[in-house]
Amino acid sequence: MQKPDFALPSPRAVQAQLLKILEKADQASLASALRLLAKYRSHVLQYELATSRPAEVQAGPFRGMKYVDHSAEGCHLPKLLGCYEHELQPLFEAAIRSGYDHVVNVGCAEGYYAVGLALRLPQAVVHAYDINPGAREMCAKIAARNGVADRVRVGELFSSAAFGEFAGKRTLFVIDIEGNEAGLFAKASDEALAGGDFIVECHDAAPGKISAPLLERLRRTHAARLVGHDLPQFDLPAFLERRDHLDQLLSIWEWRGHPTPWLVAASRQRPPSAFFAAVGG
Secondary structure, three states: OOOOOOOOHHHHHHHHHHHHOOOHHHHHHHHHOOOOHHHHHHHHHHHHHHHHHOOEEOOOOOOEEEEEOOOOOOOOOHHHOOOHHHHHHHHHHHHHHHOOOOEEEEOOOHHHHHHHHHHHOOOOEEEEOOOOOEEEEHHHHHHOOOOOOEEEEEEEOOOHHHHHHHHOOOEEEEOOOOOOOHHHHHHHHHHHHHEEEEEEEEEOOOOOHHHHHHHHOOOOEEEEEEEEOOOOOOOHHHHHOOOOOOHHHHOOOOOOOOOOOOOEEEEOOOOOOHHHHOOOO
């Protein structure tokens, strides 16, 4: 049995958090208590998986990618299972068929998309940015583990001005920056954005709704639409088939506190591609 590279939260610590939450006997507190216990159970399942087999993505566009036992932030099991953000999987497959010279992943976390796309797009250079030093370290580690470290360039901050560095190049931008999308795009020129293709996670709850104004802006130069959430239709691996239904649900739960639609946009400045068709151009 291998030792995972993360520790489970202490049951006593979780109990203390739970009791503090339940000091108020109202609907909001009960909802917070449920979320706390659900995340703890997710961690337990993650730990059990990590002790039983090497960390490797089981399905989806990045099947076979060597991974790590925990994520830099957020959920982890859906990534290992290969159903993470399953709504985007047809779009990523279309992007892979389209081919790019550059992929820019802003908010790369530990590198699920940065390293996964480097594996699937062997001609591309991947530029992975994250302001979290731990995330950057993990991304570089996973890139090395998968033999693509020479094409995954890990950096700290991607500024609005940096869009211009990729003007005129075949570039896919994958952006997830936890609510800071409005600021990043507000200072970018239309000219710098016009030639790129985009997959942007829109955190509409904080602060304010970004998806609608960004969609309106990019439609001037792109075929663009929003992708919402739905429940995955996913064949569970054998080790989960023996679990009760709640454990199965928690294994594919992505811990989202509110809807985060994705904006997908394909440039009209380039010849039509598989990605352009998938977006609906």
